[in-house]
Amino acid sequence: MVGDFNSAERACTEVGGHLVSICNVFENNILAEVAIGKLQAYGTKDFWIGYNDQFNKGVWNWTSSSNCTYTNWNGGDY
Numbered sequence: 001m002v003g004d005f006n007s008a009e010r011a012c013t014e015v016g017g018h019l020v021s022i023c024n025v026f027e028n029n030i031l032a033e034v035a036i037g038k039l040q041a042y043g044t045k046d047f048w049i050g051y052n053d054q055f056n057k058g059v060w061n062w063t064s065s066s067n068c069t070y071t072n073w074n075g076g077d078y
Contacts, residue, residue, distance in 0.1 A: 008048040019050030023068035
């Protein structure tokens with residue numbers, strides 16, 4: 001299990017990908033459903049997604065450079 005955002009993104013890019021981008025409610029629901037079982041198997045409850053404002057505080061982008069506009073986060077989650 002990777003502990004911080006940068007390490008998680010680096011692990012993904014090393015195998016040709018990025019942290020997950022969530023572009024719509026369907027993807028969000030599928031991810032949530034799959035994550036529940038996987039997270040329980042690993043004994044954790046949190047995971048990283050690719051949405052971040054690392055390079056420009058307050059300007060949020062996906063690590064994949066996706067143009068996804070879906071946001072359905074709880075207040076304070078981002």
